Amino acid sequence: MMLSRRRFLQTSTAMLLVPVGVRAASSDLVAQAAAQQIAPDGYPTTPVWTYGGSVPGFDIRVRQGERVQRTLVNNLPQPTAVHWHGIRIANAMDGVPGLTQEAVEAGASFDYDFVVPDAGTYWYHSHNRSMEQVARGLYGPLIVEEASPPDVDRDLMLMLDDWRLDPDTAHIVNDFDNGHDLSHAGRLGNLVTVNGRFDPDYPVGTAERLRLRLINASNARIYDLSLDGLSGWIVALDGMPLEQPLPVEETFPLAPAQRVDLIVDVTAKAQEIASLVSVERDGGFGLARFPVSEGAAATPRQGIDPLPPNSMPEVQYDDAPLHRMVLQGGAMRWLEAAKIGDTELTGRELAQLGRFWALNGYAERPKDPFLDARLGQTHRIEFVNETAFPHAMHLHGHHFRIVLPDGSLGPWRDTVLVERGQSRQIALVADNPGDWLLHCHMLGHAASGMMSWFRVS
Incomplete structure (x- = not known):
């Protein structure tokens, strides 16, 4: 289904992929204002709040068991804090103002220092005035790599978000006290992006195997996802590997803050387009588009092994209160x-x-x-x-x-x-x-x- 740029802003039904490149590591995590091309080309840039100057923030990748050390520097007009979502870390590093730390005032800083015990797909985001600050762009991925990663050709992080933009200025609509949103389904946007971008393609080759790390950074939107021209398995949920990979046969949900790791094979032929699809009331629309060319892999790989498990406690709950x-x-x-x-x-x-x-x-x-x-x-x-x-x-x-x-x-x-x-x-x-x-x-x-x-x- 082809959508005009204006219709796209009105309906938020099509979403496409932009890859995140390798970014330089930094000891600072600078919360700052910036401008980014969130809306389609031809619209103005959107003023956003970022970690490091772009949305999403720095792609933090570490090995399992390594230490993450980041100094939050707050160059925003509001106090803020960083929550490391899904990481089982020391309480003082959890980033919740009023419970684990004080909010970091404008112009101040705070040192986060923790070890990541579990491999998987996680993320970080503001936890002060979160409805507003996350909606303005204060989030990024935290990827903890396995000691023995799976056999894939590419490992792609796809961070889904929806934005509520003024159709004329492409500025974020400043209605965070909207009683209808607060009392109903939440703040739903009118433009959906992947990795902070609209309408990019990501070329792949025939029979390539991809690891797709999906993160829902939206304020309130629940996605219902399916695959087209891709065949594969769910291998992890919220960072934790499944004991047995689950074949993707129909749709699967992704609620706010949830993550799902897929390992998929490109089954579409050369010159076709494979897609990650959002299933909506009025049909399916592309979330991520993969134009296919002749690839190096002559034949698809056969089968899949589970990801290595993290060390988790045994759960015996029969007599648990x-x-x-x-x-x-x-x-x-x-x-x-x-x-x-x-x-x-x-x-x-x-x-x-x-x-x-x-x-x-x-x-x-x-x-x-x-x-x-x-x-x-x-x-x-x-x-x-x-x-x-x-x-x-x-x-x-x-x-x-x-x-x-x-x-x-x-x-x-x-x-x-x-x-x-x-x-x-x-x-x-x-x-x-x-x-x-x-x-x-x-x-x-x-x-x-x-x-x-x-x-x-």
């Missing part, structure tokens, strides 16, 4: 009342404060932890979604196992999508000491009430 977290509020199921601190407010009072959601009756991070766990204990959490919208629930500092409906354990994840009216149960081994955030990663939902925390000691 169960904690119920009820997701409440939002449009169509408005809060009647909820607490902020020790004060219970009416729904009208909460709405006046920009609070439309609650977790277990709290419309803000409560004073006491939702869960107070001893180090090494296993706990179950049941997310019960009583709202009319889906939520991507994220735990800091830990991965957890999904508990499947039959009681068996599903994959390791750090963000679980809980659909409207659905309950999802997870099993968590509390093996990382500290105070850790638990929140919805639809960032507008977190900003307007869906935020809690748990303690491991």
Whole structure:
């Protein structure tokens, strides 16, 4: 389907790929304003907030077990902080103002220094005024490479994001206090990019094998993905390898903050175009386009081996205590009342404060932890979604196992999508000491009430 540039800005239905080149390593992570060609050629550049001058920020690649050392230098007009999403790191490095550190004021700096224990696909992003700062571009990939990487011809990082741009100026629409967004599905954009660019091609050869690392950096958009001219497997979710690769036969979802690693073979013929496809209500549209030429590989590789596993704790949850977290509020199921601190407010009072959601009756991070766990204990959490919208629930500092409906354990994840009216149960081994955030990663939902925390000691 061919779209005009104007129609593209209006509908946000087509997305294409731009590769991220190798970038020089730096001890500084400079949060700064810049301008980038987010909209199609012919539109003005878009003022953005960046790490290092471009969106996404620096492609940080390290080996498993290596140390990441970055000094955040804040050259922005707002305080900020960096959260290293999905990495099981020391609590002081987690980057949550008011819980693990103070926000880094404009003109100030903060040293992050941690070891990455797990290979996989992760990312980093602002965790202060996240709905705005992430929407302005403050994010980047963190790739932790295996000691024995898989046999692929190329390893590509694809960071998906949607932007809400003014169609005339291509500036980011400054409506971050929009009550409709906060109380409904969240901030959805009108232009979707991959790696901060619109409409590039990425040439490949026939029968090449690719590793595609997909990261959803969007504020609230859930992608439903499929392959065309590519055949392959899901090999990891949220950075953690699957015990057995899962063939991609139909569509698969990617919620905000989630990652999926694919290993795919190019099955399209020379002169054809392979695609990563977003399945929408009105059809499928290209996310990433791969023009195919004659390649060096004469025949496709046969089969696939699992990625090497990370060292994860054994989960024995049969006798683990169960904690119920009820997701409440939002449009169509408005809060009647909820607490902020020790004060219970009416729904009208909460709405006046920009609070439309609650977790277990709290419309803000409560004073006491939702869960107070001893180090090494296993706990179950049941997310019960009583709202009319889906939520991507994220735990800091830990991965957890999904508990499947039959009681068996599903994959390791750090963000679980809980659909409207659905309950999802997870099993968590509390093996990382500290105070850790638990929140919805639809960032507008977190900003307007869906935020809690748990303690491991």
